[in-house]
């Protein structure tokens with residue numbers, strides 16, 4: 001990642017209050033946990049969802065046995081799968097489908113993300129299963145890769161938070177090694193300008209979603225596509241230079257996000273003088 005996205009338009013605490021008011025079963029449990037659950041949501045907002053500052057509620061404090069605590073954990077998790085007639089259903093649908101994003105804010109890959117991720121996993125924080133600021137748009141590939149390990153082995157925050165972590169720059173550079181018609185290697189690296197604790201957080205985040213392997217695969221097809229575009233451009237009566245052409249594509253990609261995969265790729269090409277020389281004057285493959 002990647003990209004900061006705007007907070008949900010619906011209020012998290014108000015939504016929790018409405019969800020709690022809808023409950024018809026396990027009223028004793030909900031009565032006993034309501035205040036702490038509201039406090040938990042407020043604490044989450046105050047601490048920007050930082051898991052080093054927000055601890056899961058212990059459901060044994062609101063139940064008589066371990067067995068009942070396990071059952072109420074499922075009850076809380078099930079709040080995330082409401083019937084269409086219940087209040088959070090439409091809110092969750094809106095958050096999944098009306099975010100207006102053209103890329104996944106977790107990884108930067110193209111495409112409108114169709115799922116919501118529990119930033120702090122609902123298996124560990126079942127009380128936050130319908131806390132809206134804990135639900136962030138995510139692509140299904142990230143969703144499949146992201147584990148429930150919300151802390152690193154050093155007990156640091158493991159993932160960037162799309163609502164709260166500011167990303168103001170492109171974080172990555174791709175080294176594209178010759179031969180340029182069939183590059184031997186695309187290696188993705190974090191820029192030197194990414195430093196300190198933030199660098200550790202980004203490293204942990206991208207490892208958790210298998211970012212490197214995924215973007216390398218993308219680079220291969222993107223690169224072949226660029227060679228093809230360059231070959232076509234040379235046929236034009238007034239061909240643009242590689243720099244002109246790529247700046248134009250880069251501008252489009254950056255409109256999505258600074259760390260959209262296309263933006264990372266095209267910026268990296270512009271930062272590779274030898275590759276630009278090849279694109280302008282080198283022999284392009286004939287199979288294009």
Ligand SMILES: [Zn+2]
Pocket residue numbers: 104105106107108109138139140141142143
């Ligand atoms: Zn993703």
